[in-house]
Amino acid sequence: MTWEWIRRARSIVTRRRLEDDLGDEIQSHLELAAAEHVRRGMTPEAAAHRARRDFGTHGSMREAYRDRLKLPVLDDCVRDVRYGLRSVRRTPVETLVAVVTVAIAVGLTTVMLSAAYGAILRPPPFQKGDRVMGLGLIERTTGRTMQMEALDLRDFRARQTSFEALEGYYRSRISIADDLHGPQSIAAAFVTANALDHLGVRPALGRTFRTGEDFTSSVDGAVISHALWQARYGGQPEVIGTTLEADGHEVQIVGVMPDGFRFPANEDLWMPMAFDMPSDSDRSAGRSFAVFGRLRDGVSRQTAETEARAIARRLGEEHPDLFPPLSAGVFPFAEPMMPAGVDAVLVLLLAAALAVTLIACANLANLLTARSIARGLEIGIRHALGATRRQVARQFLIESMLVTLSGGVLGVALVWMGTDLFNAAVSGIVRPYWVDVRIDGPVLAAILVLIVAVAAAAGTLPAWHASREFDGARSGSAGLRARDHRGLGTAMAGLVTVQVALSFVLLVAAGLIIASLINLKTINRGYDAEHVMSASFLLPRSAYPDLDARSRLLLSVVERAGQHPGVDRAALVRREPGTGATFIWPFAVEGENEPGAVADGLPVTHEYFETMGIGVVAGRDFLPDESRFGAEPVLIVNETLASRHLGPHPIGRRIRVADGEPWLTVVGVVEDSFIGSASGGIDLGQNPAEQIYMSWGVQSHTIATLVVRTKTDPAAFVPEAHALVAGIFPDVGLFATGSLADAIDRSMWAFPLFGGLFSVFGAAALSISVVGLYGIVSFSVGQRRRELRMRIALGADPVGVVWMTLRSALGQVGLGAAVGVAASLALVRLPSLQRMLFDVPASELRIVAGVLVVLVSTAFLAALVAPARLVVRPDLTGLLGREHS
Amino acid sequence: MKEPKSQVPYGALELLVLKTLQSMGPMHGFGIARRIEQVSEDLVHLNQGSIYPALLRLHQKGWIATEWGTSDNGRRAKFYSLTRLGAKQVKAEAENWQRLTTFVAKFLES
Numbered sequence: 001m002t003w004e005w006i007r008r009a010r011s012i013v014t015r016r017r018l019e020d021d022l023g024d025e026i027q028s029h030l031e032l033a034a035a036e037h038v039r040r041g042m043t044p045e046a047a048a049h050r051a052r053r054d055f056g057t058h059g060s061m062r063e064a065y066r067d068r069l070k071l072p073v074l075d076d077c078v079r080d081v082r083y084g085l086r087s088v089r090r091t092p093v094e095t096l097v098a099v100v101t102v103a104i105a106v107g108l109t110t111v112m113l114s115a116a117y118g119a120i121l122r123p124p125p126f127q128k129g130d131r132v133m134g135l136g137l138i139e140r141t142t143g144r145t146m147q148m149e150a151l152d153l154r155d156f157r158a159r160q161t162s163f164e165a166l167e168g169y170y171r172s173r174i175s176i177a178d179d180l181h182g183p184q185s186i187a188a189a190f191v192t193a194n195a196l197d198h199l200g201v202r203p204a205l206g207r208t209f210r211t212g213e214d215f216t217s218s219v220d221g222a223v224i225s226h227a228l229w230q231a232r233y234g235g236q237p238e239v240i241g242t243t244l245e246a247d248g249h250e251v252q253i254v255g256v257m258p259d260g261f262r263f264p265a266n267e268d269l270w271m272p273m274a275f276d277m278p279s280d281s282d283r284s285a286g287r288s289f290a291v292f293g294r295l296r297d298g299v300s301r302q303t304a305e306t307e308a309r310a311i312a313r314r315l316g317e318e319h320p321d322l323f324p325p326l327s328a329g330v331f332p333f334a335e336p337m338m339p340a341g342v343d344a345v346l347v348l349l350l351a352a353a354l355a356v357t358l359i360a361c362a363n364l365a366n367l368l369t370a371r372s373i374a375r376g377l378e379i380g381i382r383h384a385l386g387a388t389r390r391q392v393a394r395q396f397l398i399e400s401m402l403v404t405l406s407g408g409v410l411g412v413a414l415v416w417m418g419t420d421l422f423n424a425a426v427s428g429i430v431r432p433y434w435v436d437v438r439i440d441g442p443v444l445a446a447i448l449v450l451i452v453a454v455a456a457a458a459g460t461l462p463a464w465h466a467s468r469e470f471d472g473a474r475s476g477s478a479g480l481r482a483r484d485h486r487g488l489g490t491a492m493a494g495l496v497t498v499q500v501a502l503s504f505v506l507l508v509a510a511g512l513i514i515a516s517l518i519n520l521k522t523i524n525r526g527y528d529a530e531h532v533m534s535a536s537f538l539l540p541r542s543a544y545p546d547l548d549a550r551s552r553l554l555l556s557v558v559e560r561a562g563q564h565p566g567v568d569r570a571a572l573v574r575r576e577p578g579t580g581a582t583f584i585w586p587f588a589v590e591g592e593n594e595p596g597a598v599a600d601g602l603p604v605t606h607e608y609f610e611t612m613g614i615g616v617v618a619g620r621d622f623l624p625d626e627s628r629f630g631a632e633p634v635l636i637v638n639e640t641l642a643s644r645h646l647g648p649h650p651i652g653r654r655i656r657v658a659d660g661e662p663w664l665t666v667v668g669v670v671e672d673s674f675i676g677s678a679s680g681g682i683d684l685g686q687n688p689a690e691q692i693y694m695s696w697g698v699q700s701h702t703i704a705t706l707v708v709r710t711k712t713d714p715a716a717f718v719p720e721a722h723a724l725v726a727g728i729f730p731d732v733g734l735f736a737t738g739s740l741a742d743a744i745d746r747s748m749w750a751f752p753l754f755g756g757l758f759s760v761f762g763a764a765a766l767s768i769s770v771v772g773l774y775g776i777v778s779f780s781v782g783q784r785r786r787e788l789r790m791r792i793a794l795g796a797d798p799v800g801v802v803w804m805t806l807r808s809a810l811g812q813v814g815l816g817a818a819v820g821v822a823a824s825l826a827l828v829r830l831p832s833l834q835r836m837l838f839d840v841p842a843s844e845l846r847i848v849a850g851v852l853v854v855l856v857s858t859a860f861l862a863a864l865v866a867p868a869r870l871v872v873r874p875d876l877t878g879l880l881g882r883e884h885s
Numbered sequence: 886m887k888e889p890k891s892q893v894p895y896g897a898l899e900l901l902v903l904k905t906l907q908s909m910g911p912m913h914g915f916g917i918a919r920r921i922e923q924v925s926e927d928l929v930h931l932n933q934g935s936i937y938p939a940l941l942r943l944h945q946k947g948w949i950a951t952e953w954g955t956s957d958n959g960r961r962a963k964f965y966s967l968t969r970l971g972a973k974q975v976k977a978e979a980e981n982w983q984r985l986t987t988f989v990a991k992f993l994e995s
Contacts, residue, residue: 028963055932061934064938
């Protein structure tokens with residue numbers, strides 16, 4: 001059977017030749033027959049005539065032969081497509097609207113799908129990247145993830161069987177000397193010797209690190225990225241073997257990684273783990289780092305995690321003095337480097353895009369159904385000409401497919417441009433470089449499935465109607481009567497209701513996020529970052545081993561900055577303020593027993609509050625002497641913490657930020673200020689929380705952010721800051737430099753991005769629904785045109801006539817809006833949406849009401865157009881003649 | 886007027902062609918048509934042309950092979966021969982036909 005079909009399929013290709021062959025064959029047949037008749041004594045003319053007669057009718061035989069040379073289904077489809085094209089071309093405007101509608105929906109869905117795929121599913125670009133997993137220790141009591149230290153890694157390596165190997169990295173910055181521009185701070189990673197090899201990426205030039213080159217304080221080799229090689233060495237191959245001054249040390253460049261490679265996220269420079277392997281007696285002498293490895297073939301993530309947990313548990317039991325009770329986790333490699341919560345939000349956005357698609361799909365279904373109703377006569381004719389019910393239904397499915405496919409192709413083409421926009425919008429987000437929006441195989445395949453699903457869904461209702469119409473034709477009546485359309489009308493009205501409800505929900509979501517954005521812009525943040533420049537730097541520990549000297553040098557940066565004529569005030573803070581980069585400190589108040597109290601913590605120097613414009617409400621600021629390393633340990637708390645934990649007299653009470661740490665005396669209370677968000681604004685809801693500012697001198701610091709209140713444009717002060725820091729730390733480069741206000745804005749990327757996306761979704765949903773509503777109303781007006789004109793001609797009140805046509809449409813809108821209100825009140829409680837909201841509960845109901853007004857009035861206007869036109873230009877001629885539509 | 890002849894029913898023609906090729910070896914279309922007419926002793930009417938769609942069907946099923954050649958009297962003609970698969974099918978098709986005609990006969994008698 002199969003073979004027969006393959007041969008038949010092949011004969012389509014060779015059809016022309018076979019038909020020519022047949023001609024020759026018939027000729028030969030006739031000649032042979034005539035020759036035999038001549039042999040029996042006929043005249044040549046009579047013989048030829050007789051031969052033709054015996055052969056029978058040429059035409060029907062050729063037809064039968066030709067049919068046999070075709071694949072009937074395929075042929076019919078080609079015919080249906082041709083017919084469908086002609087049919088959709090007959091109503092160019094409607095078709096164009098439908099195509100554009102589908103294009104918008106598919107385009108939006110594609111962008112969101114590729115964003116979600118990029119952030120959640122796309123494996124990192126390593127060999128078998130989807131099998132490369134991170135491995136972390138977990139504190140069993142708190143669930144907190146901890147990094148490993150060198151000996152933990154050694155013990156895990158010796159005991160585990162799930163991973164091909166275990167390697168480690170920690171991310172940092174390295175200042176490299178640059179004669180032209182002064183020292184440059186470069187994102188770098190310190191890695192175990194075989195980490196790069198384990199990824200299965202070969203260097204483009206030179207080599208990676210050799211076993212045994214790691215865990216030494218005298219690192220002398222470095223591998224650089226292709227981009228750094230191009231930028232700094234102009235792509236010269238002689239770079240291998242040359243030296244580079246990194247953090248004041250000469251290191252040799254031993255390799256260049258291939259174009260595009262970064263690790264673990266966006267780093268450009270790799271050096272071996274730069275500290276000595278600690279001894280068993282001083283296990284935590286080194287530093288902690290992230291561990292990863294590729295799962296062995298056939299080992300699942302769960303299996304690996306089970307094993308890792310057992311090892312961690314045993315490790316904790318062997319060293320009860322060092323570890324709390326331990327467990328372990330195995331997770332996708334990129335997970336710790338992604339902004340928290342972004343996956344949940346992306347899934348929400350994808351759902352919103354699918355809702356837009358659903359709306360477009362409902363639109364298309366209604367459009368095609370309306371068209372199939374208007375084509376009752378045509379269906380009757382096709383029946384009369386011998387079409388089967390299946391053929392008639394298929395015709396409508398094919399038309400649906402035509403519109404959807406062209407819309408889909410257009411949509412994906414638009415997305416190709418849209419992804420650039422999206423990537424530009426998220427360029428500031430801290431993420432691994434391969435997490436981007438691009439259309440690759442899996443995304444395209446999913447979109448294709450989506451398009452076919454839309455076509456099938458949108459084509460079902462009209463096809464069902466057409467086949468009913470077909471039954472009507474078969475039973476002899478000319479098309480269905482009006483009452484027979486009732487079921488269909490209900491279905492179409494139901495689709496409108498669904499559209500309105502979905503649009504409502506999307507608009508409410510957009511409104512909530514925009515309200516959050518406005519709240520964020522207008523709240524009192526408690527500081528004034530407008531005229532503040534910030535610049536961060538990292539000191540190589542090894543270059544400044546003396547803690548007192550280091551502290552003095554750091555403070556002299558503040559002192560010199562403060563003396564600069566363009567500067568009002570200057571201070572050092574451990575991390576860029578207002579961007580969510582704080583420490584989380586579990587704290588205890590002396591004399592109280594409140595377990596689980598947690599504050600956002602930040603070490604700052606004196607005059608930090610004046611620099612930032614944060615008011616001191618009780619007590620005093622830190623004294624200059626308290627910024628010096630080893631000074632009397634003191635701290636300042638914010639009003640929220642003071643009022644919740646310190647009672648009426650906060651000054652003089654004592655707090656400690658971890659068990660076993662010394663008690664620190666509270667010397668002041670300052671105004672609450674905005675902490676910001678480290679994940680783009682996701683989960684911003686808790687701002688501001690309880691805050692602790694620790695005096696700078698309590699700890700010694702290697703990383704610091706200089707904040708400077710300038711008299712003029714803060715960004716213009718950046719070169720001065722470079723010179724200032726380089727004057728004290730000659731080998732140290734600055735990073736994250738510029739206006740602090742800009743940096744804080746950038747750190748809130750999620751609000752403008754997601755707010756913008758939801759606005760687009762909402763606007764698309766609203767306009768698609770409105771177009772759909774307009775289409776439905778004008779269709780029903782068209783169907784009832786004769787009746788309506790008759791009423792007008794007989795003197796009915798025009799307003800009454802319009803109202804009559806509007807009533808059912810408005811009923812659908814009202815029902816949709818009611819469902820929408822209920823659904824959006826439920827939506828607001830949705831955790832993944834809550835994470836994107838900031839301070840909105842107060843405006844929630846106002847937004848729902850606003851959306852209600854906008855949606856209902858727009859829908860009303862759209863529904864009004866068609867009947868109003870009929871009333872204004874009734875065109876009463878031909879009223880009693882044949883209906884022509 | 887001649888007495889009206891029976892038509893060859895649909896489906897039977899293919900079996901007749903197969904049987905002809907089995908007993909006579911490779912033949913051209915005209916030869917097959919003549920042979921069927923001769924064996925039927927002119928009891929049935931055959932539009933000679935109608936064997937060509939049947940031949941194409943059999944060819945597409947892979948039961949017969951074709952080749953252009955020269956006829957006894959030196960004319961170019963397309964020759965048909967039974968393939969190995971076709972040879973196997975003749976018996977099965979013949980049995981099929983037997984069953985069918987037996988059934989029809991029984992049905993008519995009842």
